[in-house]
Amino acid sequence: MTTVAPTRARGSEFTRSSRAEVLKLLSLPATLLTAAGSLLVSAVLAVAFATAGRQGSTGTASALDIGLAPIGYTQAGFIILGVLAATSEYTGGQVQTSLTVVPRRVLLHLSKVVALVLIAVPTALVVVLGGLVVADLVLGDAAVVPPFGDFAVGVGGAAAYLALTAVLSSSVATVIRRTIPAVAGLLVYYFIAGPLLRDRTAFAAYLPDTAGYGMWFHSGAGRFGSLSALVGTGFVVAWVVLAVAVAAVSFRARDA
Amino acid sequence: MSAYSGELRKLTSLPSVWAAFAIGIAVPAVVGVLSAVSTSSAIANGSKPEAGPDLGYQELAFGVAGAIVLGVVAASSEYFTEGESAGSGRQITTSLTAVPSRTRFLLAKVAALTTAVVLMSAIATGITLSCVQAVVGDHAHALDGAAATRVPGVVLYWVLTALLAFGITLLTRNGVVPLAVLVLNTSVVTVTFLLSKVTPLAVYFPDLAGMRMFLTEVRVPVELSPLTGGVVMAVWVVLLLACGFTAFTRRDA
Known part of the structure; x- marks a missing residue:
């Protein structure tokens, strides 16, 4: 009698399923389109805000404040990213295959959260920095350059907010399961x-x-x-943890 | 006529449409009451002489999100791919089997959509303005003489916005992009309003122009009369619907 050695046992079950979820997300055309769209909107709005800043109608000439101002709108891209990450499982019945491969539902759900964070954070950094660079270029000499510490906190905070918003949106979408109602509800709430x-x-x-x-x-x-x-960040994190927990419980309890 | 009643039935059977009604009616009413409460306490402590002329109407400008969802869903639901268990079909193939004339199909859809939005906006306007009136009492402008033209203005604005959303979705066939663009542009500081800081031409965007039909205080560089605003918005809608119609009649379903 021969024993068959497991061929792909690298890493724990969780690492492997997270890696698979990252690959799945990257293979969705919508992921790339949403990221590119967010960057484009961020750049266009940075031009608008910086032009307004040059005319003095924003009340601030800080390149940091003006460059981060588009975040208020580009968060829509991260809401859509989160929703699509969750609902893409439910168009065409992909979720049945996913659960055949990774039967532990909570583990699968947490892998999805990890994968979304791994994709959303770099995307958010690119979008945030893109807005800042464009704003700085348009402002030119008028730009008030902040100290590096403020800059790092601003960029880090904005990127973290966008990534957390994506996770919150994906949790809501996991419960709703349909793209349009989830996108509509979240956009109407956020905007x-x-x-x-x-x-x-x-x-x-x-x-x-x-x-x-x-x-x-x-x-x-x-x-x-x-x-x-700081307290605000704590509240956002608390909302996200709550949302992920509710979504995990609902995902575990309901029929797929 | 049977195509029209069929389209009406389709609309009422969509959960998203009921969500759109909930958004369109609840958002302006709840926010209108909150604004009215803070306005009436400002009047009571003397910091404000009377309620602004746009109290209630301003909130109705945000409730148009309900009309946007309705317009988008009316088109995108036809293209939604059902699950494998339902044969991976799309409703549009069935719809065009039942109503083979594409023009007739679209006209029926536009008529059904318009009916639904007129109903939704009339309910929302009635509830919001009477709530504001009830809270602010004698200081309210809400239902004065000008309301006779402003209330139809709100209804027309909602209908035109829904048709705009419908026209764009006919082109994209997917609801996410039009929904994102149009809902973003209904937020408290709209993208078109920001652009009006860059170029005065931005006042001719459909939303900024159309709002003129019922809002008196919009801080933009060029003032349009309610009639001009309505006409500008209607031209946008006609153009976009024409593009949507052409694409729909020429493309494979």
């Missing part, structure tokens, strides 16, 4: 309901979009909600 509540209610400071404001818009930290950047 319409959220900003309107921000101006009108006190509890909005604890919601994931307003709490995250301080992570990327530093001069606005006091103006939008009462939380400091």
